Amino acid sequence: MSSARVVVIGTGYVGLTTGACLASLGHSVVCADTDQAKIGRLTGGRIDILEPRLSELVTDGLEAGRLTCVGTAETAFGHLLRRAEIVFLCVPTPMGAGGLADLGILESVVKQIRETLPPGCTVVTKSTVPVGTATRLAQLLRRDDVSVVSNPEFLREGTAVRDFLHPDRIVVGSACREAAEQVAALYASLNAPVVLTDTASAELVKYAANCFLAMKLSYANAIAELCDRAGADVADVAEGMGYDRRIGQEFLAPGPGWGGSCLPKDTSALLQLADSMDFEFRLVRAAIDTNIRQHKRVVDKIREVVTGTRLGSLSQVRLALLGLTFKAGTNDLRDSPALAVAALLREAGAELVAFDPAVDPADSRAGLPFPVKDHAYHAACGADAVVVLTEWPEFRKLDWDRLATLVRTPAVVDTRNVLDVPAVVRAGFSWTGLGRPPRSAPATTVLPDHHAPESAPGPVGAPV
Numbered sequence: 001m002s003s004a005r006v007v008v009i010g011t012g013y014v015g016l017t018t019g020a021c022l023a024s025l026g027h028s029v030v031c032a033d034t035d036q037a038k039i040g041r042l043t044g045g046r047i048d049i050l051e052p053r054l055s056e057l058v059t060d061g062l063e064a065g066r067l068t069c070v071g072t073a074e075t076a077f078g079h080l081l082r083r084a085e086i087v088f089l090c091v092p093t094p095m096g097a098g099g100l101a102d103l104g105i106l107e108s109v110v111k112q113i114r115e116t117l118p119p120g121c122t123v124v125t126k127s128t129v130p131v132g133t134a135t136r137l138a139q140l141l142r143r144d145d146v147s148v149v150s151n152p153e154f155l156r157e158g159t160a161v162r163d164f165l166h167p168d169r170i171v172v173g174s175a176c177r178e179a180a181e182q183v184a185a186l187y188a189s190l191n192a193p194v195v196l197t198d199t200a201s202a203e204l205v206k207y208a209a210n211c212f213l214a215m216k217l218s219y220a221n222a223i224a225e226l227c228d229r230a231g232a233d234v235a236d237v238a239e240g241m242g243y244d245r246r247i248g249q250e251f252l253a254p255g256p257g258w259g260g261s262c263l264p265k266d267t268s269a270l271l272q273l274a275d276s277m278d279f280e281f282r283l284v285r286a287a288i289d290t291n292i293r294q295h296k297r298v299v300d301k302i303r304e305v306v307t308g309t310r311l312g313s314l315s316q317v318r319l320a321l322l323g324l325t326f327k328a329g330t331n332d333l334r335d336s337p338a339l340a341v342a343a344l345l346r347e348a349g350a351e352l353v354a355f356d357p358a359v360d361p362a363d364s365r366a367g368l369p370f371p372v373k374d375h376a377y378h379a380a381c382g383a384d385a386v387v388v389l390t391e392w393p394e395f396r397k398l399d400w401d402r403l404a405t406l407v408r409t410p411a412v413v414d415t416r417n418v419l420d421v422p423a424v425v426r427a428g429f430s431w432t433g434l435g436r437p438p439r440s441a442p443a444t445t446v447l448p449d450h451h452a453p454e455s456a457p458g459p460v461g462a463p464v
């Protein structure tokens with residue numbers, strides 16, 4: 001197939017990336033959403049999510065006439081749907097009661113469109129859905145002339161466009177081989193390996209892959225804890241492990257825990273699926289438990305740095321949190337480990353002030369229970385420790401000499417091991433990472449007067 005007529009329902013980060021990228025591959029794409037205001041913004045080339053190159057692809061698609069954005073309530077939507085060859089369903093499948101994905105939105109969309117779909121059309125699930133969903137949707141559709149295909153996405157936030165255009169693989173599952181090949185053909189120009197399979201296997205690939213990544217991260221965090229106790233350096237241990245091609249260098253960096261909109265949801269869903277089939281999936285359970293313990297470990301580490309003991313009180317302790325998003329390169333706060341750690345710190349009585357390059361202090365949508373400042377220097381005023389929770393590269397470029405004049409105590413807990421440690425200690429700070437030997441300021445350092453000013457610091461340079 002050279003160019004296909006595609007409709008994408010749902011313009012979240014998966015739907016919009018899918019639509020904009022398919023348009024860039026030459027297909028004729030309609031992106032539809034119930035949120036009319038969002039469609040209005042998209043039509044004007046404005047996108048709500050922070051995703052490199054996405055805005056550019058949307059604008060290019062609109063200008064070239066290959067991309068159209070439409071509200072599902074508009075009459076035009078019905079006309080466009082009637083001409084579709086392939087319809088992608090990219091609506092949210094949030095974690096429902098008991099950890100299983102909630103398919104309410106997906107099912108209601110199928111009921112809304114089933115009468116309108118043209119004969120011979122293919123409906124594709126792109127969102128992560130429980131194993132068996134494609135079969136269930138086929139029953140809901142009640143259309144023998146419409147095929148259902150599972151084509152899971154493997155997009156990471158922050159690199160979604162690159163991941164889409166340079167995929168490691170394309171997975172397509174269907175009971176109808178012809179429909180699966182029709183969907184695979186959409187990606188033909190990407191020259192990626194294609195796995196053609198049945199729907200249950202395609203649906204399971206997504207969970208199996210994401211849960212494996214979660215286990216790898218929990219393992220890396222546990223190894224970092226061991227390194228702390230054994231006096232080893234996790235950077236070297238991870239590098240040494242990663243050269244083994246069966247392991248690989250990626251996903252071995254310790255942190256405050258894994259989060260985001262996928263891994264927590266998918267690990268819970270796989271566990272539920274296994275439970276429902278009377279299989280106790282202990283590895284995945286352990287990965288989740290290790291992740292929850294990781295938040296607590298980070299809090300214990302902060303306690304130790306600030307009070308000298310893992311049992312010390314954090315009451316009245318002021319902490320400057322750098323980074324709130326679940327990882328760098330996104331403005332997504334969903335299931336962020338930084339927020340999980342912040343909640344525990346607040347419970348322990350700490351006073352928090354935060355800064356994140358992607359969180360606007362004036363945006364009340366974040367709904368955070370502590371103040372967010374517009375740069376790191378404001379957040380650090382009077383702090384008993386600076387705690388790095390997201391690996392924003394900007395934090396490496398902070399002026400630590402200047403920070404030393406603002407904080408009450410020059411201590412840094414770097415839960416992402418992201419800082420330029422020599423620069424930090426040269427400025428008189430102690431540095432504590434995860435799984436790496438702590439570093440203290442050289443004895444010769446002349447510490448500035450650490451009585452932090454009550455007022456905000458003067459003009460700042462880069463808005464870091």
Ligand code: UDX
Nearest residue numbers: 153154155156157251252253255258259260262326327
């Ligand atoms: C993930 C999967 O990677 C992707 O394939 C899937 O389609 C959706 O879920 P995403 O949620 O965007 O993507 O985040 P990812 O980059 O995988 O990071 C997940 C979490 O692990 C983040 O909290 C991140 O900070 C953490 N992480 C990642 C680490 O702590 N260390 C690492 O080395 C890598």
